[in-house]
Every structure is written in structure tokens, then in C-alpha cells.
Amino acid sequence: MSTAAVQFKSDAARLAADLRHRALIHTALSKYEVKRDEMKARFQDWQGARTLAAARKQEAVNHLDQYLEQFVRGLEARGTKVHWAGNAQRARDIIVDIVKARNARLIVKSKAMTAEEIHLNEALEHAGFEVVETDLGEFIIQLRGEAPYHIVFPAMHLLRGEIRQTFAEKLHDAPSDNPEELTMVARRVLRQKYMQADVGITGANFAVAETGMVSVTENEGNARLTAALPRTMITLLGIEKVVPRLADLALFLPMLATVGAGQLISGYNTMYGGPRQPGEADGPEEFHVVLLDNNRTALLADAEQREALHCIRCGACLNVCPIYRNVGGHTYNTTYPGPIGGVITPHLRGLQEWKHLSYASSLCGACAEACPVKIALHHHLLRNRRNSAAARPSFWQKLAFKAFAPVANHRSLWKLVTKGGRLGQRLHPLIKATPLDPARAWTRTRDLPPIARQSFKEWWQTRL
Amino acid sequence: MTVTLFIPCFVDLCYPQVGISMVRILEKLGHKVVCPEAPACCGQPAFNTGYWHESRAVAVKVLKQLQDAEVVAIASGSCGAMIKVFYPELFAGTEHEALARSLAPRCYEFSDLLVSKLGVTDLGARFPHKVTFHDGCHSLRELHIHDAPRRLLAKVRDLELVEMRETVCCGFGGTFSAKFPAISTAMGEVKISLAEQTQAEYIVSNDSSCLMHIQGLMDRQHKPTKTIHLAEILAPS
Numbered sequence: 012m013s014t015a016a017v018q019f020k021s022d023a024a025r026l027a028a029d030l031r032h033r034a035l036i037h038t039a040l041s042k043y044e045v046k047r048d049e050m051k052a053r054f055q056d057w058q059g060a061r062t063l064a065a066a067r068k069q070e071a072v073n074h075l076d077q078y079l080e081q082f083v084r085g086l087e088a089r090g091t092k093v094h095w096a097g098n099a100q101r102a103r104d105i106i107v108d109i110v111k112a113r114n115a116r117l118i119v120k121s122k123a124m125t126a127e128e129i130h131l132n133e134a135l136e137h138a139g140f141e142v143v144e145t146d147l148g149e150f151i152i153q154l155r156g157e158a159p160y161h162i163v164f165p166a167m168h169l170l171r172g173e174i175r176q177t178f179a180e181k182l183h184d185a186p187s188d189n190p191e192e193l194t195m196v197a198r199r200v201l202r203q204k205y206m207q208a209d210v211g212i213t214g215a216n217f218a219v220a221e222t223g224m225v226s227v228t229e230n231e232g233n234a235r236l237t238a239a240l241p242r243t244m245i246t247l248l249g250i251e252k253v254v255p256r257l258a259d260l261a262l263f264l265p266m267l268a269t270v271g272a273g274q275l276i277s278g279y280n281t282m283y284g285g286p287r288q289p290g291e292a293d294g295p296e297e298f299h300v301v302l303l304d305n306n307r308t309a310l311l312a313d314a315e316q317r318e319a320l321h322c323i324r325c326g327a328c329l330n331v332c333p334i335y336r337n338v339g340g341h342t343y344n345t346t347y348p349g350p351i352g353g354v355i356t357p358h359l360r361g362l363q364e365w366k367h368l369s370y371a372s373s374l375c376g377a378c379a380e381a382c383p384v385k386i387a388l389h390h391h392l393l394r395n396r397r398n399s400a401a402a403r404p405s406f407w408q409k410l411a412f413k414a415f416a417p418v419a420n421h422r423s424l425w426k427l428v429t430k431g432g433r434l435g436q437r438l439h440p441l442i443k444a445t446p447l448d449p450a451r452a453w454t455r456t457r458d459l460p461p462i463a464r465q466s467f468k469e470w471w472q473t474r475l
Numbered sequence: 476m477t478v479t480l481f482i483p484c485f486v487d488l489c490y491p492q493v494g495i496s497m498v499r500i501l502e503k504l505g506h507k508v509v510c511p512e513a514p515a516c517c518g519q520p521a522f523n524t525g526y527w528h529e530s531r532a533v534a535v536k537v538l539k540q541l542q543d544a545e546v547v548a549i550a551s552g553s554c555g556a557m558i559k560v561f562y563p564e565l566f567a568g569t570e571h572e573a574l575a576r577s578l579a580p581r582c583y584e585f586s587d588l589l590v591s592k593l594g595v596t597d598l599g600a601r602f603p604h605k606v607t608f609h610d611g612c613h614s615l616r617e618l619h620i621h622d623a624p625r626r627l628l629a630k631v632r633d634l635e636l637v638e639m640r641e642t643v644c645c646g647f648g649g650t651f652s653a654k655f656p657a658i659s660t661a662m663g664e665v666k667i668s669l670a671e672q673t674q675a676e677y678i679v680s681n682d683s684s685c686l687m688h689i690q691g692l693m694d695r696q697h698k699p700t701k702t703i704h705l706a707e708i709l710a711p712s
Contacts, residue, residue, distance in 0.1 A: 024657035033661065333644050337661040371655055373648025373662065374523065376616035393523065393561075400525030412521040412529035419484065419516040420536040429488060452653040456660040457691035460489040467482050467491035471510050 015344060016367035023338040023371070032168075036336050039167045043330065046273025053275060054265075064262055065385040068321035071220070071253045075311060078220035078253045079302070085223015089285025091298045099129035102303050106131060106212070106245055107138045109299055113243050115140060115209030119201075121227070121234035122146040123214025124162050124324055125247050125303055128346040128359075131212070142212075143204045145233035150197050154181040160340035162347060163271050163326035168339060201233065211237040211295070213283075215248035216323070217263060221256045223284060225300065228267060230278040238283060244295035246283065249303050251311075251320040263323065266383045270327035306359045316391050319354050321384040328378035328388055334371055343368065350378035350388040357395050363403055369395035425468070432462045478588070479544035480510045481537070483554045483684075487515060490683045494550055496710035497585055500598060501548070503711050511540040517554040518565075523649050527565055534565060538574050546592060547582040550706075552614025552682040553649075555584035560617045584614055586681045586705055590623035596630050598709045603633035606703075607675035609666070609689070611682030612644050624681050624705050631708060637673040647688035663692040670700060678702045 012020075026032050051057045071078055083093045096102035110118060118140055120126065132142045132153075144153040148166035152159060154177050159165035166174070171188045179185035184196045213234050217226040225246050227234050238244050254263060260280075268274040287294035311317055329335045329349035340348045345356045345368070353368040369392045378388040400408075418424045436459075444454045453459065478501050482494045494510075501508045518533035537558065541547050549555040559582050562575040589595045608628065614620045628636050646652065646662025666689060670678050678700060680686050686702040693700060 020655070023655065027657040027661035033665070333646065333662045333665065334658055337658055337665070370524075370651070371658065373612070373644050373646060373651045373659070375612035375644035375648070377612070377644065380616055393525075396523070396525035397527050398525075401527075404526070408524060409526060409529065412524070412526045413532075415516070415521070416529060416532035419518075419533045420513060422512050425513075425515045432488060450653075452656045453691070456656060456695060457663070457688065458694040459691060460485075460687050462488045463491045465491060467487045467494035468510075468512065468515075470491055470495060471512075 013364040013367070015364055018344060019342060019367055019371065022342040022344075026339050026342055027337045032339060033337060035168065035170070036339065039164070040330055040336070043273045047270060047327075047330075050265075050269040050273055050275050054269070060262060060266060061383055061385050064266055064383055065318075065321065067254060067259050067262065068323075068384050069318065071255055072251060072311065072317060072320045074255075075250065075253060078255055079250060081220040082218050082223050082253055083300075083302075085220075086225075086285060086298075086300055088223065089288065091223075091285045091300055094299060094301045096301055096303050096305070099303075099305050102129045102247065102301055102305070103131060103134040105299075105301055106247065107134055109243065109245060110135065110140055110210050111138070113209055113297075115243070117204065117208045118142045118210045118212060119145050119204050119208040119237045119241065120149075120212040121214065121229065121237040122149050122165070123212070123247055124159075124346060125214055125249050126212065127159060128249075128305065129247075129303065131247070143201070143208070145201050145204070145231075145237050146229070147194060147197055147231055147233075150201065151177060154178070158341060161326060161329060162324055168341075201236075205236045205240045208237075208241045210243045210245060211239075211241040212245045212247065213238055215246055215252055216267060217254050217260060218248060218252040219257050219260065219282070220253050222282075224257075225283045226260060226264075227281050227283065228264065228277040228279070229281075230272070230274075232279055235279055235281055238281070238295065239293055242295060243297045243299070244283070244286070245299045245301060247301045247303060249305070250307055251322070267323055267325050270381065270383050271325040310355065310358045313358070316354075316358070316394060318386050319351070319358070319388075319391055321386055322351050322355070323384060324351075325383060327381040327383060331377040331381045333373070333375065333377065338371075350392070351386075354386075354388055354391040354395065357399070362395065362399050366395060366399035369399070422468075429462065429466050429469075436462055476593075477507045477509060477545050479541060479547045480508055481514070481517075481541065481547055481549045481554065481558070481582075482510060483549075483551045484516045485687060486550050486683050489687065490704065493683055493704040493706050496704070496706040497548060497550055499710045500589070500706060503598075504593065504595060506593075509544075514540050517557040519554065519557045519561075520650055522557065522561060522565060523651075531565060531569070531571075534562060535571055538562070538566075538571055538578060541578055541582075542574055544578075544581060546588065547578070548585050548588045549582055550585055551684060552584045552611040552618060552620065553684050555582060555587075556613035556617035558582050584618055584620055584681060586624040586627055587618065587620050589709075590626055596626045598627070598630070599711070600630075600709045601632035601634075602708045604676045605635045605637060605674065606677040606679045606708075607637050607639055607670050607673040609639075609645060609670070609678050609680040609682075609685055610642055611680055611685045614681055615642070620681070624679075627705065627709060628679065634708070637675055639669040639673055641669055643669065645685045645689050647685055649684075652688060659688075660692065663688055667693060667696075667698060667700070671698070676701060679705055679708060681705045 286298040335349040518530040521530035566575040
């Protein structure tokens with residue numbers, strides 16, 4: 012097992028048995044569930060919308076080369092500097108170089124999972140810059156030195172009392188547990204930072220090829236301030252974010268808001284097409300767009316699993332996943348947790364090291380049913396399992412499955428196993444749930460059903 | 476009609492009454508039931524673990540034994556999904572692909588066979604209890620079976636069906652339950668708690684594998700709720 016797998020198994024076992032955590036996640040998501048379903052019902056035809064969204068993303072991803080070039084041409088025509096980053100290191104270097112060239116000290120940043128993916132904050136801090144997260148949830152976890160717990164709700168695991176304590180310790184300003192008062196504390200701190208910042212970094216939700224524009228969705232207005240106030244704006248996005256046409260946002264923006272946060276539409280939806288143009292009163296003087304590959308093209312080359320690039324990072328699959336809900340977001344120790352993480356992490360970061368995430372699923376399919384762009388997530392988990400077992404089979408598992416085939420296929424051997432099972436079952440209580448018990452993984456928490464005195468096949472024989 | 480019955484390994488060994496109930500129901504409806512002796516497993520454990528080559532060694536026997544069947548009744552939604560949905564991918568590019576594709580539409584999970592293929596919902600059964608229904612995930616999301624078992628339950632005399640608040644997985648997941656026992660157990664506990672909220676005496680399902688997990692966990696935790704397969708409720712006494 013990889014180190015990551017060992018860590019996952021032990022953290023998962025601890026949190027799955029933590030009833031406080033189980034209740035916390037249930038409560039945190041229950042309001043969202045109600046709102047999500049209300050908003051879904053406001054679509055004339057939710058299933059039709061999913062089919063259409065899947066078709067749009069398929070079109071974008073299948074012609075990614077053309078749409079990306081079109082996207083870049085539009086941006087460049089308005090004076091945007093576009094950078095192509097093949098991997099995380101390259102993306103970090105590009106951004107650190109831009110920041111250095113501006114003699115910047117302070118950077119404000121709005122929420123971007125791609126920045127988490129490339130560990131951008133660490134790189135900027137290592138280079139001597141201060142980076143401040145401006146999304147409230149991200150701001151809180153940055154103060155706590157934690158990774159996001161969820162790709163849309165980064166601080167959903169925290170109770171208001173814990174947030175107050177964090178503010179008291181780090182900001183020395185925490186009047187009460189009242190969310191509004193705590194928000195005002197964050198706001199006071201952040202307003203100063205926006206005014207002082209030299210560079211603003213954002214992510215992107217969509218990249219519109221037709222118009223060469225970046226679409227950013229948010230609820231706090233922090234991304235707008237991040238983009239508008241500093242002299243330099245940098246947007247980091249994965250190459251799969253492309254949608255062909257501006258009109259596609261008429262579908263994707265409400266869809267993302269619905270399944271992402273249970274909203275009809277997010278509070279702020281902004282399009283960025285370039286730096287401040289001649290005659291304009293505001294906006295950044297410079298606009299850089301960094302397009303990140305980081306193994307996305309390898310996934311693109313895999314015709315069978317390419318559709319995983321359709322993901323719009325809405326988090327819907329996490330919210331319905333019974334595994335995510337029982338082990339929590341930090342247990343995965345990846346940028347992208349939950350079902351989508353189980354599918355793409357082995358592609359982005361290495362199949363053998365991360366295959367355990369593809370195995371950590373009952374394959375219930377709730378994720379695929381929830382996915383607004385219809386990615387068959389649980390089927391891709393199966394394909395990752397197949398690929399990992401083919402590349403590096405486990406000796407014992409292979410042997411066991413090989414030995415099982417003749418037993419399952421031959422009546423006489425199956426009979427023998429039936430009889431042997433009955434005998435074994437008589438002796439089993441002696442070792443049940445002890446380290447000697449071969450079925451211990453099951454029997455530690457669950458009883459085994461008894462083998463019947465007369466099996467179905469034995470009964471069938473009596474009728475012939 | 477001649478119905479070929481596919482009895483999965485765990486039904487054969489641990490839940491023979493489920494298979495026997497199916498035989499009795501089909502015979503009562505006037506159908507001839509045949510049951511090939513040899514195949515004991517659909518190959519899902521190896522398939523789900525990633526060992527598709529080893530899975531094919533088991534699955535190919537199933538294909539061959541069922542190839543001439545007019546209609547196949549599968550005594551588990553999960554094995555049904557394996558044969559109907561996953562065999563075509565498992566055998567893609569092999570000499571058996573055409574057979575896998577031709578077999579799939581002739582296979583039915585048992586409740587789906589009764590309702591969709593045979594057009595039967597009332598079997599004259601009586602079961603004077605309050606029950607809740609657990610949808611096996613493979614049955615629900617791979618085979619899209621939701622209404623069939625409920626239509627059958629609706630016709631059972633003196634039976635009261637109370638739905639659970641949420642539709643969630645019971646946490647079994649085949650080899651998942653042994654690879655990640657702690658997560659699997661937590662999922663099972665969530666499921667049982669949802670079932671208990673309905674105050675049902677029985678958790679009914681069309682999949683014995685889910686019930687094996689739920690019952691195994693309830694037995695260990697000394698919970699009073701019982702599990703029963705749909706076919707056992709419907710079978711003539």
C-alpha cells in the first residue's frame with residue numbers, strides 16, 4: 012500500500028466511527044439538500060438540462076485545441092498576456108515571476124481549486140510574498156492552516172464557535188458566535204488588504220471560447236474586488252474549463268449554482284475579457300491568464316475516461332456520496348476529494364499511489380446520478396481499478412480470483428465448498444473476530460449469515 | 476414461458492428460501508422454471524476489484540449456460556446489473572462480446588421480470604406487517620428499477636409500506652465491505668437508522684446481498700428490525 016493509502020485508511024476508520032462528525036456533516040448539508048432540490052425543480056426539465064450540458068462539455072473537450080486557441084485569441088486581442096503551463100511547477104514559476112516583476116508584496120486571492128492543486132500559496136509565501144484568501148471560507152481555513160474540506164464549502168466542517176476561537180486567536184477580534192458579526196470582522200480585515208494589494212489572483216469557473224472571456228462565479232463579491240482593485244490580475248485555470256459559446260453560460264451558471272450551492276443563480280457572475288481598456292475608469296492595468304495542463308492532456312488522450320474532464324467542480328458528487336459524508340473532506344488528502352477525486356486523482360497524480368481512492372467506493376452510483384454533466388463517475392472508478400490491477404496486480408488477490416473460477420464453474424467443486432463452508436462455520440465461533448479469523452474485516456462489526464442446511468442447489472436436486 | 480433462473484452464490488448458500496420462493500411464484504404463474512447447475516457466481520467480485528481477466532473466466536460460464544435462455548430471472552439486482560450492464564463492457568473486444576450483448580436484454584431482475592415482462596403485480600400474498608423498502612444501488616441506478624418492487628408490495632394484503640427519508644447505499648459494495656470495513660459499517664449504520672425512523676418491522680429488498688450486510692450489522696448490534704427478500708413475501712405459502 013502507498014503511504015497515501017495507509018493514511019487514508021487510518022483517517023477514514025477514525026472519522027467513520029466519529030458520530031459527532033457524522034452528525035455535523037449531515038446537519039451542514041441538510042439545508043443545502045432542500046434548496047438544491049427546490050432549485051432543480053425550477054428547471055423545466057432538469058434531466059434534459061443535464062443531457063444538454065453533457066453535450067456542450069463533450070463538444071468543448073473533443074475540440075479542446077480549437078476552442079482553447081479561440082479563447083486565447085480573444086483574450087490576447089484585448090491585451091491579455093496568456094501563459095501555458097504544462098505542469099504545476101511551471102505554473103508556480105510563471106505566477107511567482109509575474110509577482111516578482113511587479114515588485115509586489117501583498118497578494119489577494121479569491122477561491123481557486125487549481126491554486127490548491129499546484130500549491131500556489133506555499134510557493135508565493137516561500138518566495139517572500141504575503142497571500143490573503145478573500146473568500147470567507149478560505150479566509151477561515153487559511154487562518155487555521157488547513158486545506159479546504161470541500162471544493163465549494165471549504166470551511167463546512169467548522170462550527171461557529173470554532174470560527175470565533177480562530178478569529179480571537181489570529182485576529183484578536185471575535186465579538187460573538189454570530190455569523191454576521193464574524194463576517195464583519197473578516198470584511199474589515201479584507202477591505203484593508205484589497206486596498207494594499209499589488210496583485211489579485213482568481214480562478215475561473217468557465218472559459219468562453221467564443222468571446223475570449225473568463226467567467227467567475229461567487230457569492231461574496233470578493234472575487235470582483237480581488238480582480239478590480241490591484242494593478243495586476245492573474246487568473247489561473249485548468250484547460251478543461253472551456254465552453255464553446257457565451258450562450259452556454261445561460262445553462263451552466265444556473266446549473267452550477269443549483270447543484271453547487273442550492274441557489275438559482277450565484278450572487279455575482281462576472282466576465283473578464285482583458286485588462287483596463289483605453290478610456291475605461293477601472294480594472295487592472297495588466298491581466299495574465301495562466302492555462303494549466305498538469306496531466307489533463309493525458310486524461311484527454313484516454314478516450315474511455317476523457318469525459319472526466321467535463322467536470323465543472325460543483326461538488327454535487329461529494330454532497331451525495333455516502334463515503335465522503337462518512338470520512339469527510341480532509342481524509343482524502345487530495346485537492347479534489349469525493350467521487351470526482353477518486354476518478355481524476357489517479358490520472359493527475361499517479362495511478363498506483365492514488366488507486367485506493369478508486370477502491371474506496373461501494374459503487375452505489377449516487378455521484379453519477381447527481382452529476383450535472385452526467386459523468387459516469389462510478390464506472391470510471393471501475394476502470395481505474397482495472398487499469399491499476401492490470402499494471403500491478405496483487406499476487407494474493409490474483410491467485411484468489413484465479414482459484415475461485417473453477418470453484419464457481421464446476422458443480423462438484425461448488426458442492427465441496429458448500430460442505431466445507433458448513434464445517435468451517437461450526438469451527439468459526441472459536442476464532443470469530445480474532446486476528447486468526449480470515450473473515451475478520453467483516454466479523455469485527457458484523458455477523459455472517461449461516462450457510463443453510465440445504466442450499467438452493469441441493470434443494471433443486473431433490474426436485475429433479 | 477420457460478424462465479431460466481440464475482441463483483447467485485450467496486443466495487444459493489445462505490438464502491435458499493429466496494430462490495425457492497422465486498421458483499414457487501413462477502410455477503404458480505404457470506411458467507416452466509429451469510436452473511442451470513453449474514454457474515454459481517456472476518464474476519462480480521473479481522470484476523469490481525479490477526481483475527477483469529479472472530472475472531471473465533467465471534462470467535464466460537454464465538454466458539454459455541444462459542445463452543439459449545428465452546428469459547432469465549436473476550435473483551439479485553446486483554448480479555443483474557453485472558450481467559445486463561457490465562458484461563458487454565467486460566467482454567468488449569473478445570469473442571464473447573456478441574453473446575454478452577444478446578443475452579443482456581433477455582435478463583431481468585426478479586421483480587422487474589414479474590412487473591415489466593410478465594405484467595403481474597398481484598400474487599395474492601398476505602403479509603400483515605409494516606415494512607420499509609431498501610433499493611439496492613445496482614438495482615436502482617444501473618437497472619433503473621424503482622417502481623416494480625413497490626407495485627408488487629402495494630398488492631400484498633395487510634402490508635403497510637413506509638418509505639425511508641433518504642435513498643442511500645447500505646454500505647455493502649462487495650469487496651469494499653472487507654477492504655474498507657470501517658466506512659462500510661458507518662454507511663450501514665446510517666442506513667439502519669433511516670430504516671428505524673420508519674418504525675417498520677421489516678426491511679424488504681430485492682437484493683439479498685444488501686440484506687446480508689444490513690442484517691449482519693443489526694444482529695451484531697442487537698437491533699430488533701428484521702430483513703426479508705421481496706420474493707419471500709410474495710411466494711405462495
